[in-house]
Amino acid sequence: MLDPRTGRLISQGRNMPKVTYIEHNGTPHSVDVPVGTSVMRGAVDNNIPGIDADCGGECACATCHVYVDAAWLPKIGLPEQGSQEGAMLSFAAVAQPDSRLSCQITMREDLDGLVVRMPEGQH
Amino acid sequence: MSNTAKHVVIVGAGHAGGSAAALLRQYGWQGPVTLIGGEPTVPYQRPPLSKAWLKGEHELADLLLRPATFYPDNRIELRVGCEVAAIDRATGCVALSSGERVAYDHLILATGCHARALPLPSSQLEGVVALRTLADADRLRPLLRANSRIIIIGAGYIGLEVAASARSLGAEVVVIEREARVLPRVASGPLSNFFQQRHLAGGVRIITGAAVEAFDDERQRVAAVHLSNGEAIPCDAVLVAVGAAPNELLASAAGLACDNGIRVDAAARTADPAIYAIGDCTHRPVSLYERTYRLESVPNALEQAKQAAADLCGRAPPAPEVPWFWSDQYDLRLQIAGLPFDVAETVVRGDPGSACFAIFHLAADGTVQSVEAVNAPAEFMAGRMMIARRKRVVASRVADMSCSIRELAG
Numbered sequence: 001m002l003d004p005r006t007g008r009l010i011s012q013g014r015n016m017p018k019v020t021y022i023e024h025n026g027t028p029h030s031v032d033v034p035v036g037t038s039v040m041r042g043a044v045d046n047n048i049p050g051i052d053a054d055c056g057g058e059c060a061c062a063t064c065h066v067y068v069d070a071a072w073l074p075k076i077g078l079p080e081q082g083s084q085e086g087a088m089l090s091f092a093a094v095a096q097p098d099s100r101l102s103c104q105i106t107m108r109e110d111l112d113g114l115v116v117r118m119p120e121g122q123h
Numbered sequence: 124m125s126n127t128a129k130h131v132v133i134v135g136a137g138h139a140g141g142s143a144a145a146l147l148r149q150y151g152w153q154g155p156v157t158l159i160g161g162e163p164t165v166p167y168q169r170p171p172l173s174k175a176w177l178k179g180e181h182e183l184a185d186l187l188l189r190p191a192t193f194y195p196d197n198r199i200e201l202r203v204g205c206e207v208a209a210i211d212r213a214t215g216c217v218a219l220s221s222g223e224r225v226a227y228d229h230l231i232l233a234t235g236c237h238a239r240a241l242p243l244p245s246s247q248l249e250g251v252v253a254l255r256t257l258a259d260a261d262r263l264r265p266l267l268r269a270n271s272r273i274i275i276i277g278a279g280y281i282g283l284e285v286a287a288s289a290r291s292l293g294a295e296v297v298v299i300e301r302e303a304r305v306l307p308r309v310a311s312g313p314l315s316n317f318f319q320q321r322h323l324a325g326g327v328r329i330i331t332g333a334a335v336e337a338f339d340d341e342r343q344r345v346a347a348v349h350l351s352n353g354e355a356i357p358c359d360a361v362l363v364a365v366g367a368a369p370n371e372l373l374a375s376a377a378g379l380a381c382d383n384g385i386r387v388d389a390a391a392r393t394a395d396p397a398i399y400a401i402g403d404c405t406h407r408p409v410s411l412y413e414r415t416y417r418l419e420s421v422p423n424a425l426e427q428a429k430q431a432a433a434d435l436c437g438r439a440p441p442a443p444e445v446p447w448f449w450s451d452q453y454d455l456r457l458q459i460a461g462l463p464f465d466v467a468e469t470v471v472r473g474d475p476g477s478a479c480f481a482i483f484h485l486a487a488d489g490t491v492q493s494v495e496a497v498n499a500p501a502e503f504m505a506g507r508m509m510i511a512r513r514k515r516v517v518a519s520r521v522a523d524m525s526c527s528i529r530e531l532a533g
């Protein structure tokens with residue numbers, strides 16, 4: 001079924017999964033992110049500061065960089081060896097072992113409650 | 124001192140204008156924000172129009188900058204399908220084409236560009252299209268079918284991206300470029316050469332050094348293109364992709380300085396303290412190169428949207444960014460960092476034959492000025508960092524693949 005307001009697919013009969021984005025200064029934002037939508041889109045659609053997403057999700061800019069909360073890292077995983085995302089992150093400012101590009105994480109039901117933190121800057 | 128209770132009017136609801144409205148709210152602007160756009164659609168992203176959208180791989184929701192509900196939810200009055208006809212700086216109003224007047228305290232001009240037209244009388248024929256807007260893309264899409272014959276005039280990024288998309292849809296493609304090589308103004312010689320080879324291998328016919336002189340029609344529908352070299356090429360459709368020009372008439376008619384774009388400073392301010400200009404329509408300082416330039420890219424639109432919103436909200440200005448751009452054609456991801464000013468030496472790193480390489484452009488003292496990276500995201504990211512830091516390198520080390528990109532950047 002399509003959400004008449006956004007034109008996006010909505011999962012029927014289930015609760016919308018939530019993602020908590022924590023700004024670099026510690027301010028948390030918990031929002032609904034529909035299944036199938038990227039974690040980057042969830043931040044942009046809710047005007048959450050700290051994610052720029054210059055390229056709109058094409059894995060071309062690395063300005064949607066987040067740190068995945070340790071509890072969620074096993075479920076989310078790291079970028080594959082030799083992937084575009086991994087290569088972009090290898091030179092992103094302030095990258096860490098738990099870094100991901102949030103446009104490359106697609107929301108799933110089992111990610112309900114996901115926590116990500118934003119780096120100090122995206123550029 | 125900024126007073127965040129005042130009324131900001133933004134003219135142009137594209138990538139720059141839509142982003143500026145969202146950033147004003149993100150930065151805490153309290154007053155009314157009105158976003159006025161000439162197109163009938165809520166702000167959307169243009170890059171997919173020549174790529175995924177054209178190939179039918181995106182939904183409308185993917186194209187939108189933000190969902191339609193975003194604007195009312197964030198107290199942004201979005202007026203689409205609404206053209207601003209004039210700015211009255213003396214009274215602080217914009218006049219809409221309907222005659223209505225909208226008063227502003229602060230005005231942001233984000234009017235973008237329009238596709239240049241060919242100076243030919245018959246370019247109004249059916250089947251002759253440009254590509255700037257969603258409406259244009261929706262006119263172009265049905266013309267690209269298996270075995271339909273499309274002629275693309277102009278081998279810039281949009282022309283070549285459409286060529287690649289059209290080939291993947293099975294259309295026959297001829298690209299006509301007036302200059303001697305494809306991407307003549309926007310890529311270095313070696314990169315042009317690489318893309319030309321890739322398009323030839325993809326089955327595109329490329330004709331360089333030839334100008335279009337006339338169109339033939341059958342019942343008002345384009346049927347062939349005549350070239351300056353005497354050749355006539357039959358076709359079902361024509362895409363005119365000969366570049367874009369800034370929408371600056373509104374500004375120049377109001378007495379604001381324009382010169383290939385509305386003149387702005389590093390905070391996106393015009394000479395009128397009440398008026399900012401952002402995005403493709405501006406001619407701006409690029410501090411890294413100590414020059415002014417008109418950039419046409421999404422990152423530029425976003426950077427200037429940040430500058431204007433930060434200045435209005437009394438926030439510290441954003442750190443200057445390295446200009447960059449990307450293009451997708453076939454299985455190739457091109458990423459370009461920086462601008463090729465004052466280039467003394469060009470070095471290729473990697474083997475273009477492997478379709479994974481980067482071209483470094485260095486100033487006389489070895490400073491990295493720009494990097495063109497094909498399927499080489501690490502080189503792009505490292506290049507962007509090196510350009511920002513004005514890093515100097517030795518050409519022979521750039522070309523030496525046994526020297527890792529990390530060592531080079533370090």
Ligand SMILES: Cc1cc2nc3c(=O)[nH]c(=O)nc-3n(C[C@H](O)[C@H](O)[C@H](O)COP(=O)(O)OP(=O)(O)OC[C@H]3O[C@@H](n4cnc5c(N)ncnc54)[C@H](O)[C@@H]3O)c2cc1C
Nearest residue numbers: 135137138139161169170206207234235402403419420421
């Ligand atoms: C097919 C295509 C592919 C592209 N691919 C890429 C890419 O891969 N990477 C990249 O970085 N960039 C790309 N670009 C460029 C990028 O889309 C532009 O740089 C960007 O859209 C600029 O944003 P803007 O807001 O300044 O202008 P625009 O997005 O053009 O928006 C300006 C808006 O203002 C409106 N307007 C103008 N005058 C008035 C008026 N008087 N009253 C009301 N409204 C008005 C226009 O209708 C328009 O909607 C591409 C562009 C196109 C067309």
Ligand code: FES
Nearest residue numbers: 057059062064103
């Ligand atoms: S949005 Fe550009 S890489 Fe994620």
